[in-house]
Amino acid sequence: MLDILAITGPIYLVVLAGYLATRMGLFARTDMQVFGKFVLNLALPALIFNALAQRRIGEILHPAYLLSYLFGSLTMLVLAYLLARRLGGLSRTRSTFLAMGVSCSNSSFIGFPILLLMVAPVAGVALGLNVIVENLVMLPLLLAMAESARDGGGGAWHQVVRQSAQRLMRNPLVLAVMAGLIISLAEVKLPQPVVRTVNLFAQASGSVSLFAIGGTLFGLSLTSGWQRVIPLVLAKLIGHPLAVLLVASLLPLIGVAAMEPQLHAAALLMAAMPMLSIYPILAQAYGEADRSAAALLICMVTSFFTLSAWMWIVHPG
Numbered sequence: 001m002l003d004i005l006a007i008t009g010p011i012y013l014v015v016l017a018g019y020l021a022t023r024m025g026l027f028a029r030t031d032m033q034v035f036g037k038f039v040l041n042l043a044l045p046a047l048i049f050n051a052l053a054q055r056r057i058g059e060i061l062h063p064a065y066l067l068s069y070l071f072g073s074l075t076m077l078v079l080a081y082l083l084a085r086r087l088g089g090l091s092r093t094r095s096t097f098l099a100m101g102v103s104c105s106n107s108s109f110i111g112f113p114i115l116l117l118m119v120a121p122v123a124g125v126a127l128g129l130n131v132i133v134e135n136l137v138m139l140p141l142l143l144a145m146a147e148s149a150r151d152g153g154g155g156a157w158h159q160v161v162r163q164s165a166q167r168l169m170r171n172p173l174v175l176a177v178m179a180g181l182i183i184s185l186a187e188v189k190l191p192q193p194v195v196r197t198v199n200l201f202a203q204a205s206g207s208v209s210l211f212a213i214g215g216t217l218f219g220l221s222l223t224s225g226w227q228r229v230i231p232l233v234l235a236k237l238i239g240h241p242l243a244v245l246l247v248a249s250l251l252p253l254i255g256v257a258a259m260e261p262q263l264h265a266a267a268l269l270m271a272a273m274p275m276l277s278i279y280p281i282l283a284q285a286y287g288e289a290d291r292s293a294a295a296l297l298i299c300m301v302t303s304f305f306t307l308s309a310w311m312w313i314v315h316p317g
Helices: 002-023 031-053 063-086 092-103 107-118 120-150 156-168 172-186 192-202 205-217 226-254 261-271 279-284 289-314
Strands: none
Touching (some): 002 031, 031 120, 063 261, 107 205, 226 289, 279 289
């Protein structure tokens, strides 16, 4: 267990450093947006491109990982939405963002740095596969649900899907996945100066992303009934990884080859991450910002303990 704390400790200390630096006025909270843009638009795309371009296509496209993560996430989405509507009596909009909170992980800013320390050989590939699931399926679907709820069930679906497709084609993470897959398929060997240049950007992703998360947490409020978000937090940190684990265990029964141990651990850990950092920002446009911000803050704090437990489970000792 001490080995696990030696991994999680520095990660959350960097998050704490970002929080304290912002609280002390060394950085403004808006500065974190610049750090975040650097990570999302340069560092992580460089990392994903490098991870995919330097591998054969057979080492990248892992059906078991994609199916486990996709259907585990969809299971949580459906369960959370139906329970919120049927048992909780919540509105369609609030139910949609509750479903987003339990089914969409912070793969880029928190997940990747942790995988880099736990299962480094597959960290880049796992991040690329998560980008595919989250950006091509989960977020477009959830945003379409939110728009449909706000529109009263009108014709918003087609419009949102079209807008999502347009955004995806400009998303640096998605473009990096596509470029990396093309290079891998073509079996092109990149010149070393190019590889080293891309690596310089990639190496900055972990620490900068964690620092930015800490700075972003400063100013988030717990005034909006924080007790009500506890079920959401537990569903995200415990239910989501269990759902992915369940789907992964069922896939061999239908003939899908099981994942290798490191990828299996990566899928579980990615699902065990807190919800995506832009969760309150997405919710703000639909009047759900306060509750979402409280959920994110509590989820970040609680995840120190739950992630340590999951890491011990996948890598005991």
